[in-house]
Amino acid sequence: MALSTSTNALNVAGSIGGVASAVGNLASLVGFQTGTWLDSLKQASYGGVPFGIESVRTSVGRKQAIHNYPFRDDVWVEDLGKKGRQFEVLGFLVEDDLITKAGPVIAQRNQLLQICEAPGNWTLVHPTLGTIKNVACLSVETMERVDLGRVFEIRLTLIVSGDRIFPKATISTGDASINNASLNGIAALVDFVRTTASAIQAGAAIVRQAVSTVVGWYQLGVTAINDVKRVIGTVSTLFGNFGRLFGGGNNGYAGANVRASPSTTADDLLSAATAARASVVAAGAALQAAASNPSDSAALGAAAQSFISTVAAAATDPADAVRMISSLAQYSPSPVTTPGQIGSSMSVMQVALAALLRRYALAQLAVTLTTYQPASQDDANTTLANTVSLLDAEIATAGDAGDDGTYQALRTLRQSVIADLAARGADLASIATFKFQAPLPSLVLANRIYRDPTREPGLVQQIDPRHPAFCPTTFQALAS
Numbered sequence: 001m002a003l004s005t006s007t008n009a010l011n012v013a014g015s016i017g018g019v020a021s022a023v024g025n026l027a028s029l030v031g032f033q034t035g036t037w038l039d040s041l042k043q044a045s046y047g048g049v050p051f052g053i054e055s056v057r058t059s060v061g062r063k064q065a066i067h068n069y070p071f072r073d074d075v076w077v078e079d080l081g082k083k084g085r086q087f088e089v090l091g092f093l094v095e096d097d098l099i100t101k102a103g104p105v106i107a108q109r110n111q112l113l114q115i116c117e118a119p120g121n122w123t124l125v126h127p128t129l130g131t132i133k134n135v136a137c138l139s140v141e142t143m144e145r146v147d148l149g150r151v152f153e154i155r156l157t158l159i160v161s162g163d164r165i166f167p168k169a170t171i172s173t174g175d176a177s178i179n180n181a182s183l184n185g186i187a188a189l190v191d192f193v194r195t196t197a198s199a200i201q202a203g204a205a206i207v208r209q210a211v212s213t214v215v216g217w218y219q220l221g222v223t224a225i226n227d228v229k230r231v232i233g234t235v236s237t238l239f240g241n242f243g244r245l246f247g248g249g250n251n252g253y254a255g256a257n258v259r260a261s262p263s264t265t266a267d268d269l270l271s272a273a274t275a276a277r278a279s280v281v282a283a284g285a286a287l288q289a290a291a292s293n294p295s296d297s298a299a300l301g302a303a304a305q306s307f308i309s310t311v312a313a314a315a316t317d318p319a320d321a322v323r324m325i326s327s328l329a330q331y332s333p334s335p336v337t338t339p340g341q342i343g344s345s346m347s348v349m350q351v352a353l354a355a356l357l358r359r360y361a362l363a364q365l366a367v368t369l370t371t372y373q374p375a376s377q378d379d380a381n382t383t384l385a386n387t388v389s390l391l392d393a394e395i396a397t398a399g400d401a402g403d404d405g406t407y408q409a410l411r412t413l414r415q416s417v418i419a420d421l422a423a424r425g426a427d428l429a430s431i432a433t434f435k436f437q438a439p440l441p442s443l444v445l446a447n448r449i450y451r452d453p454t455r456e457p458g459l460v461q462q463i464d465p466r467h468p469a470f471c472p473t474t475f476q477a478l479a480s
Contacts, residue, residue, distance in 0.1 A: 047115035095150030224324035380425025
């Protein structure tokens, strides 16, 4: 639309609404009907300052990185996300516009300049796109011409800005437990060396006592891997419904189940368990050999750590691993009864070495718990309470013995274990008691309680009925 200095033209052309009105009036004068396009146009403004528009250029698209390669005829275009929408607005401000009622044109221009120079983003009203929030002004130009008189031309370059989002760092509670477990092992070994430095000089009796101490711990480990529960848990990863009858803590709705391949048989799993038991025996022999030379503390610590990690790896179900390692973390050999200086040195070696072995077990327990998926919120709370009680007992022992490094390391490990189990168990459902008037099939119960028949295998494991078709009338299961 041509600009004019006459009062009538200025009043009509004062805004996009004025343009639409003028075109509609002209169309009616010559006999044309106005269409929906004119009716849908919106009064343009930026930051609350209205203005008329001659043209708007909108630029959209995708951010692309073009990669060129030698001796390749084409390029590879890497998509980097949506490009920010940009607008180039050519418009005008009119003195005493009858449409916008904006007043003096100089005041309108000053207000627009103030908005564009102020920090922050503003709202743009686009003639056809409507209201667009969070729009930043890249530049603004104004032009005052003699032939236009009381009309100021403006050029706005605008871009839509996204929300100001900062990267948020999240701590991996599992990794923190693993790192703190490693530091706990280092601190425990340092305290062991400090405590037994003088006792080792007492001779062969001290060596025999060291071997005797690790043999007792080794026997606990062998007893744990020969446990019937571990053997039954070996087949808990069988593919299909058979495995649920032998499953442990990692089965159920919330379980991070690790399933064997469909071609794996029970014989395959039992063979793997036998091989794991042989690895535990071999690691135990290496530990006894390392204990025969307690002055080589690095080898002794490595052998103890290898043994406890082998015991943990022998359990297919992490729940079995937690149970077995917990028993090793409570190791307490019978006190030495030999009198005299030799007996005193033997007692120092026994107490210090037993503490070292327990602390390695606690470190491995923290690592194993990172792979243990609680079946419910109650299960997570129970496991956490049992673990914390073991850690608290050893923390008190380390404090009484003056093992300051281990004391601090165990307290840090305790915090990481609590954070890890709390994070993974917080969103789990609690256990609730359900009562029904008559025995019902497990599939019916899963649909009635959870509205999800796929929850039936986990429900069967929680109820543990004699037969899934006849579940008891009262049982405990996940509340949701």
